[in-house]
Amino acid sequence: MATAAITTERENYLNKEYGIRSWLLTTDHKRIALLYLASITFFFFIGGFFALLIRLELLTPAGDLVQADTYNKLFSMHGQVMIFFFLIPSIPAVLGNFLVPLMIGAKDLAFPRINLLSWYLYIIAGTIYLHCIVTGGVDTGWTFYTPFSTAFSNTRVIEAGISIFIAGFSSILTGLNFVVTIHRMRAPGMTWSRLPLFIWAMYATSIIQLLGTPVLAITLLLVVFERAFNLGIFDPTRGGDPLLFQHLFWFYSHPAVYIMILPAMAVESEVVACFTRKRIFGYNFVAMSSIAIAVFGFLVWAHHMFVAGISLYSALVFSILSYLVAVPSAIKVFNWTATMYKGSISFTTPMLYAFGFIGLFTMGGLTGLFLACLGIDVHVHDTYFVIAHFHYIMVGGAVMGYLGGLHFWWPKISGRMYPEAWGRLAALLVFVGFNLTFFPQFILGYMGMPRRYWQYPPEFQVLNVLSTAGSTILAIGYVLPMVYFLWSMRYGKIASDNPWGAAGLEWKTTSPPPTFNFDEEPEVTWEAYNYEQIPAPAEVNVER
Amino acid sequence: MSEHIMSSKFYYTIWIALLCLTVITAAVSFVDLGPLNTVVALVIATIKALLVVLFFMHVKYTSEKLTKIVIVSAIFWLFLLLALSMADYATRLLS
């Protein structure tokens, strides 16, 4: 942790108190954000390690590096760790936690103790999951499909289920805290139309967390009951419907994709505005598109089930609804692009990630159209095409957004600048490595290579080798920022209060901010993104 | 939320109404109304739930619109879950 690193004289949230207790019992949203940052980074590298092993196994067609059941555990735990312990909490729990009160001019979240409680729930869930990993793991895939998970898998499904159940509550409480904070804690003058787009997207995310997560919770609980107490709600031998689980699961898990991508869009809006020095084109439309995504996101879940045996008619309904959710996503991409028109664009690391995000998200979104299309989905469903598509959204979108945001607000979080040259190099590595890893998988998918295959026919090898090669570059791209962020906490250049010349309340306080965020309560008299009133900083201009 | 205090008599009235409805719903279930049995049971349950929400939980008297929005959204989302799932189950025999 960054406790010892800060040498600025001014009292801030980092140097106010020292010692383990001051961190573990803190109710300061900024410190809790850092606790989350440390814990999700830990899980990110565990999930990443699993991913590398998966890619190494797939280097050759034969199953030769690990056993089949080990491989199955690897991809199951890669998915569960990355989704429930990294992506879901990533931007909301780290950047959201840090920024929501700062951006709306509040001293803290509405329920600081619940905020700490959600971190503890996350840690309890994470500990149970780690225990599950070291004592044998789980091999159900991240999707827990019944009846495999309830009656056939002989791995630690109950433990994984309970762990994710608890993690779900952590996520619910974070969302609840944000919604209440955004409604009740805004500074005087901070009207809804003056809110940063980050807050709008975070609000939309929280709605999904509140209304979707409980359905996953009860579904997993019923799976656990079915294994532990022999209840028979999903059991086909008692007349249960194997598809019922899928309906309930995807009711949460499709909107969960928006829990992961909406916050990344939130970051993009801030970064693009700052480094084009412009108000975001079509503020109202971008804000409303976040809400629209949150609502429409709940109407499309059965597009994961087109070949699962649902009725023909409901497949038609869910297909057409799926296209509705594509429209607000498209609106966002068009608006970010339009924002660059006649801007004053500088190519800092966060902006490079933003460019990467727009590109990769566009490709991920467009391939989503393939999957929402009934005729095509029959062929590419459950193949590597799907894998590539959601990694373009989840890694190309959400992780790029997360890393971009982390660089953008790092001066505010740590009070130090990260090394810009290394930052740009890492952004480039991530972009190149990512495309090399996942683009071949689109081709593999249309060729017909099914997902979750431990061994595969030899004609798929060349594309798999490309993919594995890419994954090593990607890995370096991810390790680099961790190294230089840690380095910068001690050796980085001291950051000014507003090094990017950015609009937004969070830049009006000191770097790092004091414990209660603002020395005096801010009063907002300006519109969001008032870049015409903020001078561009000299150093960003000249740096090459 | 509930700035003004209700008389205790008012609460007793609601309570009596709830008890009566409970007895009615149990009694009606023994009468053969065909498919209407289910409808009657659900209508009575909804009336009871409304009584509790509006009067015991003070939603009728709150000036806060947001509470009502939250309740309506929760019910709407539950409806989405049930309706869109049933869209599959109800049409399976057709295809």
Place this chain on the structure above:
Amino acid sequence: MFDNFPLWPVRASAGAGNIDALYIFLVALSALMCVAIFTMILVFATMYRRRRGVEAEQIEGSSALEITWSIIPLGIFMVIFLWGAVIYFHERTPPQGASEVYVVGKQWMWKLQHEEGAREINELHVPVGRDVKLIMTSQDVIHSFYIPAFRIKQDVLPGRYSTAWFRATRPGVYHLFCSQYCGTMHSGMIGQVVVMEPAQYQAWLSGGGTTGSLAASGESLFQQLGCPTCHRSDTQGRGPILAGIFGKPVQLEDGRTVIADENYIRESILSPSAKIVSGFRPIMPVFQGLLGEEQLNALVAYIKSLSLAPAGAAGKTSLTPAGTSSQNLKE
């Protein structure tokens, strides 16, 4: 191009071409969109890169533009939806008179049986040009029957039938995959589909020592289990007459009407009380747990065969190509 580095899957079924066409359309559309957006970003990024003394020009936005770039994509999306829906509808509707193959998935193999009686494991032999309908179920978990060269895929569920169909157009040997994760050896649950010229297929069929058609073995099972005691061919039976019911609407005791499809027959054997035919008593014993999936398939095939030939000529072997047997079905 390269044998070990193909970039496009083989096209070997009648429906595959439609899917490829739509796919190519979507790829082209996506490429166009990507090029358009990326070019704009690149152009803006170079034209408007930060320069000393040049300020950004603040633009509020434009509702006209927003509506344009909402409506136009939505229109394109609806075209894609309709195109995809038409293909899907076609894929989900097996043609009348297709010859039938019963498929049972289990951890980790495919067991297939032709209506002529030939059994196969992890292999499916079919002739070119014939409509083949797959009637599939699983003994344990969910599997998925996937033949990339035919562009068909259908999950195979325990406890009920799901169906798929294809018409192979090109002789050759193609992959058969299980594409729904089903446990340890999921990736070993693969096989091959051998598409042959009709003559070769006939030779293959007569080469295997089969024990008569699937319907015939179903009939002997039907006798063995004592079903004819109640399901008689006259109206005196305690159970409904089975001849001619397949594919017909059935009036149920509770007023509903259902079509007697494979799933209905299956359910009526395993759990007879679920749907009682109007005018009958729920007296039939439950066969859940007493019949294996393959026995069940044989019974279903037999009961269906009763609807093809009114005289109850069991063991009818249908080797006629698609089209001719459909006349029988219409009765």
Place this chain on the structure above:
Amino acid sequence: MLSDSPIAVEQHGPELLHHFVDAEQQRDAASLGMWLFLATEVMFFGGMFCAYLIYRYWYYNEFAAGSRSLDIWLGTINTAVLICSSLTVALGVRAAQMGKRKLLVILLLLTIVFGFAFLGIKGIEWYDKYKEHHIPGNSFNVDDLIKDYPQIHIDPRHEQIYFSLYFAMTGLHALHMIIGVGIFMFLTYYAWKGRYTPKYYTPVEMGGLYWHFVDIVWIYLFPLLYLIDRKPLR
């Protein structure tokens, strides 16, 4: 479990917490938080209602038979018990609003008593089901139902689905009751210590909202589980 959290925040600091501007903001925040939490609870039970709806549509006979096998007397009495507890909660909030400490403590204690009564009756019902081998699992047996209701054709496998849902739904409802009783014990303790005043009684109000919500869930569970089909058999 987590439901008591919005209260817990303030139990430790009856005074205004540092990050709120005024008491009204604090109270509005707590109220909104609680309602949002109840919305998540709706969806939590909603998952089970969805399963219930589908299986009832499929296996109506078995659901009807299972429903008949429940004790309608105990079910009705339990509904009445919960309604009484909701009354005492509502009156309790009123007592807190008026600053009547003793009355508040008595009403809170009464609520706890009703809570235990409900759980006790529920326990008796479950024990009966245990004796009748109606708990899903290896010793599940519904031959008695098949004998009792010869008019209804019962598939024992589908009957298990009814009872699985019955135990899952009533079990999770009972869990919520236990949590509620726990919350009310806290409230009673602090009410007795005189922490709640007409100016500050948010925890009582929030606890009350939670209790009423659990009551509403039961108001739906009662007809859905007990009253599916009680009309005379032909």
